[in-house]
Amino acid sequence: MEWNHLLKVWNQSYIRLVGVDFRRLDRLAPPEPVLLRANRFIVHMRGRAVHRVGDREFHADGCCVIHAGRGQAVHCRLLSDAVEICGIDYQCWPAFPYRQPDGEMPDAAVTFGFPPPNPLAIQEQVAEILKGWSDRERPMVAGLNLKGRLYQLFHEIIEQAESHARGSGQSVADRIIRYIELHHHEPISVAGIAERFHYSERHLAKLIKRRTGYTPLEFLTRCRIEHAKRLLRTTESSVKEIAERVGYADMFYFMRLFKRLTGMPPNRYRLMARAMPDADHPVAEHPGAERPIAAHPYANRPYDGSDSDIDPAASIDYPLDGNENHYQRSTIEGAREEDMLNLGKAKGKLAALGLAALLGACSSGQTDGGGSGTEPAAANPANGAQTSVGAQSSDAAQSSGGMRTEAEAAAFPRTFVDDTGKEIMIEKQPERIAVGHFAEMEYFFALDVPPVASPLAAEILREFRVTIGDYAANADVADLGDVVSPDLEKLLEVEPDLIIGTLGLHEEVYDQLNAIAPVVMFESAGEWDDRLREYAALIGKEDKAESYIAELKQAMRDANRKLEPYRGETTALLRIAGPQQFGAMGTKPYKFYYEVEDGLGLTAPEGYPETWQVVSLEGLAGMDPDHLVIFEYTSEYEAKIAEFEKNGVWNSLKAVKNGNVHFIDIAAATNGPFAIRHAIAELVRSFTS
Structure with missing residues (x-):
């Protein structure tokens, strides 16, 4: 890779910072081409542009790093307004001049970008x-600091360039952990970290717990104690000084924490560490001492950029659909970060309760003749085996929803092929369905077959009343807790005869779920009508599905006609993603809003993305749509908009000045059948009122 040569040059040269240039650019005053007199790192911070270095072009949408060598021509072509770029110029001098040919300078003319x-x-x-560059009061101190910062920046760029080349960026959790480790000595809080990364505190806690085994506060505490242990081993600083250096103003509180986590006070730890120099982490044989942080596999690990994740620059707690939009990305991925230790705990509880026999009876394993049952084989969603549905007795399977007709029941047995290619023999019409993701609930509500269990059921039924309607109050849906690690005990209690699993979420718990009832695995993505038909085919409700689809598509056509007068105006679908930021929800996952023939026929503004993308107020001003449609929790909308109203950029937007800011409850952003029905009605009402 190009940066390998640059790395060699840096290791063999004296590096001198010669210029730092930060600019905010817009298309009204585009920058002129520049012939570089020094080597330059171009850090594209915000906006969209094409950077040309020599004969190579680098397309920047958001953050991008580019390196150009001395003597190269550099030009930036802006694709949006509010573009922010920082140029950092440096020169290389031979560290060992006698090794260089006469007059030859180290060659750092390397071009790369990522x-x-x-x-x-x-x-x-x-x-x-x-x-540091702007610090004129202490030029000597600032100069020394700048040298160190430049090397740190170069190290970070090389690390991330290699990570990018491997195709595996750091996961969200790793980035948060790294931030905590870098800033552990500062007065940081869970709320502050959550705000910085645009997450809710609850979701942040899930990410950190999954990655480290600790809550964010526990991890911060252990991180501070680890640094304190290092300082005790390697410096002569007093306990009070060390306490302050790791973030504790109260020395006595620090000493109590230190003893609780290591089993000994700080001074005793220092004596033992120096008496046993080969023992990096001496811990007292004390029954009350907690295990040191180093005992955990992620406690002090280097960040190698593994466990690739999606960039979730937003503040939503849960995914609202499987499409490629912010809701899926912020939490389905976040759900993968959930602590899988919960699964082990749940399995342990099942064994402790002596439910092995029940697991066997509920599994898909068949018994021989009329005698003893064989041990159920472990099922794998990818093995292509056939599973049978309907092993439970009719007495145990009490209907939870709409009435089944004789014709529906007569359509069974049937064979269903799930999204892993596995064939599932469905012997009788399923009546008690458990869903593995809460977004699937409304599909079964639309089929008039409320599920008997779902993750986060209580919260969704409470928060999404506006779309779910009477089902929110009347449906009896057991809450299975977390999406990735559902409560297996509670799932056993409701005795489902079929479980809906989600690819990308439930492979780890597939065997445990399949021991309770047969599992059908589905992809999380897909059009709402296709998904509704799939679920209907699974439970024999095809006629109900077609009736609902026809009704909803007719509502779309009616809304299309009513919104036709606004077709010449542009509309952006948005979610508030943080302070002075919006999430553009994208034309692809919400395409029915923008399709002229089969949707509502709205028009997206120029620059509006196809998929979820966080945009600043300035970026939104660059699009300047005629209408803003903002999806948000009803209880939070007014307070959040009030903050935007303090900003002049917000007040200058065309939609704001013309009173064309439309609010729709966040429940309507799931792209499910009930959500779409509510969104259509609200959009027509708001546009035409």
């Missing part, structure tokens, strides 16, 4: 360099 997997780390380093 979108960094962890842009926050690079942006923070750039911000510190900008701060």
Whole structure:
């Protein structure tokens, strides 16, 4: 790779920072081409542009890092307004002149560019360099600081370039953990970290717990104690000084924490560490001592960029659909970060309760003759085996929803092929369905067959009343807790005869679920009508599905006619993603809003993305749509909009000045059948009122 040569040059040269240039650009005053007199890192911070270096072009949408060598021509062609770019110029001098041919300078004329997997780390380093470059009061101190910062920035760029080349950026959890480790000595809080990464505190806690085994506060505490142990081993600083250096103003509180986590007070730890120099983490044989952080596999690990994740620059707690939009990305991926230890605990509880026999009886394994049952074989969703549905007695399977007709029941047995290619023999019409993802609930509500269990059921039924309607109050849906690690005990209690699993979420728990009832695995993505038909075919409700689809598509056609007068105006679908930020929800996952023939026929503004993308107020001003449709929790909408109203950019937007800001409850953003019905009605009402 190109940066390998640059790495060699840096290792063999004296590096001198010669210029830092930060600019905010817009298309009204595009920058002129530049012939570089020094080597340059171009850090594209915000906006969209094409950077040309020599004969190579780099397309930047969001954060991008580009390196250009001395003597190369550089030009930036802006594709949006509010573009922010920082140029960092440096020169290389031979560290060992006698090894260089006469007059020859180290050749750093290397060109490369990439979108960094962890842009926050690079942006923070750039911000510190900008701060030091502008420090005129202490030029000697600032100069020394800048040298260190430049090397740190280069190290970060090389690390991320290699990570990008491997195709595996750091996961969200790793980025948060790294931030905590870098800032552990500061007065940081869980709320502050959540705000910085645009997550709710609850979702942040899930990510950290899954990655480390600790809550965010526990991890921060252990991180501080680890640094304190290192300082005790390697410095002569007093306990009070060390406490302050790791973030504790109260020395006595620090000492109590230290003893609780290591089993000994700080001074005793220091004596033992120096008496046993080969023992990095001496811990007292004390029954009350908690295990040291180093005992956990993620406690002090280097960040190698594994466990690729999606960038979730938003504040939503849960996925609302399987499409490629923010709701899926922020939480389905976040759900993968959930602590899988919960599964082990649940399995342990099942064994403790002596439910092995019940698991066997509920499994798909068949018994021999009229005698003893054989041990059920472990099922794998990818093995192509056939599973039979309907092993439970009719007495145990009490209907939870709409009435089944004789014709529906007569359509069974039937064979269904799930999205893994596995054939499932459905011997009788399923009556008690458990869903593995809460977004699937409304599909079964639309088929008039409420599920008997779902993750996060209580919260969704409470928060999504506006779309779910009477089912929110009347449906008896057991709450299975977490999406990835559902409560297996509660699932056993409701005695489902069929479980709906989601690919990408439930492979780890497939065997445990399949021991309770047969599992049918589905992809999370897909059009709402196709998904409704799939679920209907599974439970014999095809006629109900076609009736609902026809009704909803007719409602779309009626809405299309009513919205036709607005077709010449542009509309952006948005979600508030953070302070002075919006999430553009995209034309692909919400295409029925923009399709002229089969949808509502709205028109997207120029620059509006196809998939979820976080945009600043300035970026939104660049699109300047005629209408803003904002999906948000009803209880939070007014307070959040009030914050935007303090900003002049917001008040200058065309839609704001013309009173064309439309609010729709966040429940309507799931892209499910009930959500779409509610969104259509609200959109027509708001546009035409």
